[in-house]
Amino acid sequence: MRLYILFGILGAGLVLLILNHDGGRTLGIDNNDFGRLVTLSAIGTMMGAGILASRRQWGESLRQAAIWLLIILALATGYLYRFDLQQVGNRLTAGLIPGRAVVTTGANGEQILVINKGVSGHFEADVSIDGAPLRMMVDTGASSIVLTYDDAMRLGINPDNLVFSIEVSTANGRAMAAPVTLRQVAIGPIMRGTIRGMVTQPGQLDQSLLGMSFLETLGSIEITRDELRLKD
Template sequence: MMRYLLAFAILGFGLLVLVFNHDAGQSFGMDNEDFGQIIYTLPIILMISTGILLGRNTLGQSLRHLLIWVLIGLTLMTGYVYRQDAERVGEKLLAGLLPGRAVSVRTADGGREVLLQKSLGGHFETTISIGAIDVPVLIDTGASSVALRFEDAVRMGIDPDTLIFSRTVLTANGRAQAAPHTIPEIRLGDIIRTNVDAVVLEEGLLDSSLLGMSFLSTLHSLQMQGDELRLRD
């Protein structure tokens, strides 16, 4: 029983080291690939050697145990090699199950994307972080800048007395007055932008704040595929 526990401990330790040192490419001074082969081989050697030393296993039993550990090792190493693909599948599934949740994913070339699923209302809705405040927004490529509801601006800590409604904008309800404002930082998933141009609309004129082109135009791409929106950093 002890040799099984020791073999599992070796495999577990090796996988943890490989995951931790994945970006570095090396573990204990050797390439991760070579280190993984060693970790994969050690439990097999352990099972064979202990079986021979103890003399308790027949040749057939030893071969059967060897085959089991080969399969276990191959399964674990396959999981490690394809872990990023599994993460992408899981993240995409999460985005589909939770419309409006911004799911950050890594692309095959190492880039960053945020996935959004269309809501039941037919819009792409999500939540952005402005400082410590979460603000629900609609993705709106027709809006020239980020447009904040008056109520959201107040929640962010903006003093209404400092707002100067000097700009005329067009909304779904017609013309409205808006106050220019610069947002220090907006976070959408792993995508972060600083000093983003925005406007604050008069009270009661917006049902939801809008994430407009002053943010969206800074992205590498904005791609819609069916009910999925991909925003690439």
Template sequence: MGCGCSLGIRGIVLAAGLLGSGIRLGDFARNIAIWSVIILGLVAGYQYRYDLQDAASRITAGLIPGNPISGMNADGTLTVTLAKSANGHFEVNGRVNGARVHFLVDTGASSVVLSQEDAERAGIDTASLNYSVPIMTANGQARAASITIATLQIGDIERHDVRAMVTKEGLLTGSLLGMNFLQTLGGFTVRGDQLILIN
């Protein structure tokens, strides 16, 4: 009973203080409600941060084709999400030696393959390369040059000293992100229209 009286007295003192300060109870109640909603929103946002991050990634990837979306999964591992392009393939804008290169993700390619144009943009002297490695393309057998890429970056995933091939001019319309890069990852998975690379 003593505890109930103490709480009652505190409530009366609080109410008297509010009334005496000139604050209207309606304004006070509205402010309490607004702050309660803000605090609940922050707690919910923190609780569902990974789901919200996935949703934001899907929206951004849909608006900017080929744009890699870096994030974290539930255990804090770095991920990069790629959206399927209109042609049904996974494509991504990456960087080779700091230069922007558009890749087609190709699990059928054993190696990263750069078109001659992309290799030149990345600072590789294609005129001095030895095009002696036989490769199979959609148009049949061709020859490519073996190189080492100093830096290959897809989103926030970065690899150094990556073996790659360079094709002669006109052989490829774009570059391929092959298995020798994908095998350096912790894994990759397809979820609907998304390819998720796990560092």
């Protein structure tokens, strides 16, 4: 009987919605709101029928009703705060996986790329250069993107075209580097094209650097404690 009642409510509501589709309103109610009303009425009918069917066990019925109420409230809360929960998940991912750049939303609604400091004490991130992934250190002290010789070979840069004519300062001392032009550099959703870079001689640099030739194209760079925050 309860199943017939449920189908009857849903069927009647569907028929009314179909008949009043062009008008946009059913029984004076917006069609979207009327659809929600029909759904809630069906759920309420089922719950009420269940309570009446077990009227000899009011304690058990109230307990079941309370459980369903908590479930509904939890689902409603999750839906209302879904974007906040997504940001919490992103921040947790960034904290647990150093170098994983995640996107959060600032107070003004702007998107912010957050990178957590790694165990080395530096900000490292997974960067895509010309479609190839590289783990790079974000270095505001580097004037441009600086690639190790091995990373440059991994990107497919022709070593015969490298002219080591620029003197640079690295953690290992002075070194010579060759200028290159990178077709595309991307970190998370932030993407830039035609970025200048350099390639150091073999063995002169331990890790590639994401320098100012890319960072200066951003809206802002902010370091707060153990976080590096980049705005496009």
